[in-house]
Amino acid sequence: MKRLAMVVGVAVLLVIGVLISRTLMHAPNSTEIVEKLTIEIDVAEAAQHLSEAIRYVTISHQSEADIDRAAFQDFIDWARITYPEVHQQLQLQRLNDTLLYRWQGRDDTLQPILVTGHYDVVPVIPGTEEKWQHPPFEGVIDNGVIWGRGALDDKSGVIGLFEAAELLLRQGFQPERTIYLSFGHDEELGGTNGASEVAGLLKSEGVQLAWTLDEGSFLLSKMLPGVDPLVATINVAEKGSVTLLIVAKADGGHSSMPPKNTAVGILAAAIVRLEDNPVPGGLSGLSAQMFDEISRYMPFMPRLLFANQWLFSRLLDNQLSSLSMTNAMLRTTTAPTMLSGSIKTNVLPIEAIAAVNFRIHPRDSVQDVIDHVRKAVESDVVEVRVPEYGGRAASEVSDWNSEGYAVIARSTREVYGEVVITPGLMIAGSDTRHYGKVADNSFRYNPFVVTSEDLTGFHGTNEKITVDNFAQGIRTYIQILKNGSGR
Numbered sequence: 001m002k003r004l005a006m007v008v009g010v011a012v013l014l015v016i017g018v019l020i021s022r023t024l025m026h027a028p029n030s031t032e033i034v035e036k037l038t039i040e041i042d043v044a045e046a047a048q049h050l051s052e053a054i055r056y057v058t059i060s061h062q063s064e065a066d067i068d069r070a071a072f073q074d075f076i077d078w079a080r081i082t083y084p085e086v087h088q089q090l091q092l093q094r095l096n097d098t099l100l101y102r103w104q105g106r107d108d109t110l111q112p113i114l115v116t117g118h119y120d121v122v123p124v125i126p127g128t129e130e131k132w133q134h135p136p137f138e139g140v141i142d143n144g145v146i147w148g149r150g151a152l153d154d155k156s157g158v159i160g161l162f163e164a165a166e167l168l169l170r171q172g173f174q175p176e177r178t179i180y181l182s183f184g185h186d187e188e189l190g191g192t193n194g195a196s197e198v199a200g201l202l203k204s205e206g207v208q209l210a211w212t213l214d215e216g217s218f219l220l221s222k223m224l225p226g227v228d229p230l231v232a233t234i235n236v237a238e239k240g241s242v243t244l245l246i247v248a249k250a251d252g253g254h255s256s257m258p259p260k261n262t263a264v265g266i267l268a269a270a271i272v273r274l275e276d277n278p279v280p281g282g283l284s285g286l287s288a289q290m291f292d293e294i295s296r297y298m299p300f301m302p303r304l305l306f307a308n309q310w311l312f313s314r315l316l317d318n319q320l321s322s323l324s325m326t327n328a329m330l331r332t333t334t335a336p337t338m339l340s341g342s343i344k345t346n347v348l349p350i351e352a353i354a355a356v357n358f359r360i361h362p363r364d365s366v367q368d369v370i371d372h373v374r375k376a377v378e379s380d381v382v383e384v385r386v387p388e389y390g391g392r393a394a395s396e397v398s399d400w401n402s403e404g405y406a407v408i409a410r411s412t413r414e415v416y417g418e419v420v421i422t423p424g425l426m427i428a429g430s431d432t433r434h435y436g437k438v439a440d441n442s443f444r445y446n447p448f449v450v451t452s453e454d455l456t457g458f459h460g461t462n463e464k465i466t467v468d469n470f471a472q473g474i475r476t477y478i479q480i481l482k483n484g485s486g487r
């Protein structure tokens with residue numbers, strides 16, 4: 001007995017030893033030492049330019065008739081005057097209101113790159129105007145903060161790139177590799193008349209880009225509990241989307257004499273089944289890489305879990321799946337959004353219908369999701385209808401060991417110093433779904449810092465950016481253009 005207790009004791013000590021030593025080894029990866037650079041720019045002038053850009057009401061309304069085309073033309077005219085070197089030295093092609101600039105490189109044998117953003121913005125939700133501390137389209141600069149729609153999404157990206165290019169041209173910089181700059185006018189409507197046209201044009205000219213950089217994630221400040229440094233997630237993929245209709249059928253009739261199972265009851269049960277049976281996911285591939293990188297900076301206890309997935313993978317999976325933000329990184333998500341049933345309170349419906357939106361993880365195809373849903377809910381009385389357009393697959397996953405990724409990471413470190421850099425997954429859509437067709441690799445990342453407070457500004461209220469933050473982003477764009485256009 002005593003011997004057995006001793007054996008168990010030694011085994012427990014051994015396991016604890018393994019857990020701790022693996023945790024200690026799960027430390028930040030040694031990154032290439034990058035020298036932080038001092039990059040002189042005229043910060044006040046740049047802030048003024050962003051402020052002016054915000055004043056053009058370039059809203060992408062859902063209905064074409066509501067769009068103020070003159071505002072887009074005015075913005076384009078303003079850019080021509082504000083960035084004279086860009087317009088003198090680069091070749092401009094206009095595709096509808098999207099602007100494509102070609103910056104000729106010295107060496108035509110090198111594959112070009114494309115850096116892009118969009119200058120259209122979403123409307124301000126009617127009734128929320130009063131909630132803005134400064135009006136959304138006046139570009140007020142108050143106490144070092146630039147206010148207005150587009151301050152983060154994505155006029156800061158477009159103006160940031162204009163500023164970077166103008167400054168480099170003034171300094172006589174000439175790229176080795178050809179650079180394309182593209183500024184979209186309809187990203188918020190899917191980019192069908194802008195980015196899609198640009199991709200089509202490049203394809204017709206036989207251009208295959210080495211890589212592209214578009215809007216995406218940001219440098220996240222204090223958004224992950226216990227992680228102190230800024231976390232730059234460079235998104236290497238974006239999720240797809242499909243909306244399926246779940247249709248429950250039953251006999252109709254008068255509501256005074258309902259059957260035991262009504263269409264609505266059957267539908268409700270089907271939705272609960274779907275929520276209880278999420279599309280399988282977990283810490284593999286891109287998600288694994290991302291959490292592996294970030295967890296190295298976490299406090300001891302969560303670090304212990306990530307460092308010892310041989311023991312804690314289930315626990316981790318449960319924990320990450322229980323939070324909506326991390327769950328969305330791990331799997332295809334299930335979101336019932338719209339319901340319809342009877343047209344009258346005393347009439348039983350013969351069909352009750354739910355629209356369920358799935359955001360597709362790169363590991364799943366649209367068909368995988370349809371198969372999963374059919375298996376979970378389809379029966380004699382429940383039908384799964386697939387929309388005619390079929391849904392949009394997730395993007396390819398770009399290589400985070402490639403040159404473009406390294407350029408973006410290095411440029412970020414040159415400006416921000418020590419930063420956690422990790423590949424990430426974009427949950428929303430971007431114009432890159434079009435550009436990806438003519439590029440070896442595509443990245444989605446804005447080199448500006450955001451806090452959780454800033455998140456409400458995206459498509460919401462009180463969108464703003466500090467002047468200092470905007471300036472750091474411009475510096476990073478300068479480095480991305482310089483480093484990216486080299487050999």
Ligand SMILES: [Zn+2]
Pocket residue numbers: 118153154187215
């Ligand atoms: Zn955007």
